[in-house]
Amino acid sequence: MESIQHTIQENDKGKRLDMVLSNLQEDWSRSQVQQWIKEGHVTVNGKSTKPNYKSAMADEIVITIPDPEPLDVVAEEMNLDVYYEDEDVLVVNKPKGMVVHPAPGHLTGTLVNGLMAHCKDLSGINGVLRPGIVHRIDKDTSGLLMVAKNDRAHEKLVQQLVDKSVTRKYKAIVHGLIPHEYGTIEAPIGRDQKDRQSMAVVNNGKHAVTHFRVLDRYKDFSLVECELETGRTHQIRVHMKYIGFPLVGDPKYGPRKTMDLNGQALHAEVLGFVHPRTEEYMEYSAPLPVYFEELITQLRNDR
Structure with missing residues (x-):
């Protein structure tokens, strides 16, 4: 299990905890956050609480994300347009028309299927259908995505999204x-x-x-x-x-x-972030597609 920390600021004071946390990351739905809170995966100042807890200024929130279920998505060989890759992170240029991650009834041909064939290790934080996926872009939007290859990298990249420091x-x-x-x-x-x-x-x-x-x-x-x-x-x-x-x-x-x-x-077109291990700022730019x-x-x- 991996943990993400968040301190309540002035603009979230008095808001329900489940609402505050579901706003931290685009892939966290309110119902998912409520389930985590009910299962004890969220603490406020070291103690478990309820989804309707009213956040107070400077509350220290710790979200411990449950380990994912075993993955049952087929790896598919694809000619991925990889801009950068090391043991922690991968930057890929997704083509227009490709879905980022599988969904029930649509389990093949996605970027995740290609990533699973391209590299053996992907973070498991986002669950069985979205390994390595830190953020996403729509099917018919092209361009750059960062992918986490382990849970430590995933946690640090998500924290940058929470902190609004990703370009x-x-x-x-x-x-x-x-x-x-x-x-x-x-x-x-x-x-x-x-x-x-x-x-x-x-x-x-x-x-x-x-x-x-x-x-x-x-x-x-x-x-x-x-x-x-x-x-x-x-x-x-x-x-x-x-x-x-x-x-x-x-x-x-x-x-x-x-x-x-x-x-x-x-x-x-442009994606910039601080590397989760070296702490060096990295920025990449992908040219416009031919049709554009x-x-x-x-x-x-x-x-």
């Missing part, structure tokens, strides 16, 4: 001409009450912050760089729709009349 910059093409050069979107994200398969900005959602800057403008579109401060499900897609500039090609959050790109024009570059050329020519 994650994306390129996106959106509908419309954004009138200003820079912006920050701070709006909570949760399940869409009208469509449970989608996310939306909702009052009781998880805290979410996206910073953006405009890189270029075309006839009816803008090229933007988005930097994540938090990492909620579909965050950039939901936030850009919320301010009126949905992503091009997005079948879920885009307008009905959008380009058919087999998914949104979104690429995780061709789209930019087309939009420039039409301008």
Whole structure:
């Protein structure tokens, strides 16, 4: 079992413990956190508590993540685009169209299947279907991901996500001409009450912050760089729709009349983090996919 520590700050004072902890990492659902608390895997100032415990300033929280069940996912040989690898961490450039981890009924062809064939050791903290997965990107989003090869590395990388110290910059093409050069979107994200398969900005959602800057403008579109401060499900897609500039090609959050790109024009271009063993800051950049570059050329020519 591995442990993650968190100290309650002013902005979480008075909030339910299960709500505070489910906001720490994008892959932790509130129901999962509640189960951990009930099973005694969470302590507050050294003592077990209940999910509805009201957090107090400077409370010391320790989350001891249970050991995973035995893994039953098939390893598949794939030509992975690996940018960096050592005994602790791996950085991979995921192609558009690939799912990150298996789910019930979809157990093959994912990045995890390829990772299991590529390397023998992956961390087990995130359970049987997500070995090594510290964070994720959507199926039709391309770009860089960091993968933990042991639980110690996983714990330290997750802590950096909790501390908001990981650099994650994306390129996106959106509908419309954004009138200003820079912006920050701070709006909570949760399940869409009208469509449970989608996310939306909702009052009781998880805290979410996206910073953006405009890189270029075309006839009816803008090229933007988005930097994540938090990492909620579909965050950039939901936030850009919320301010009126949905992503091009997005079948879920885009307008009905959008380009058919087999998914949104979104690429995780830059990833930076502190190495879990050497404590050296590492940053990687992946070039835009061919379709993305061709789209930019087309939009420039039409301008």
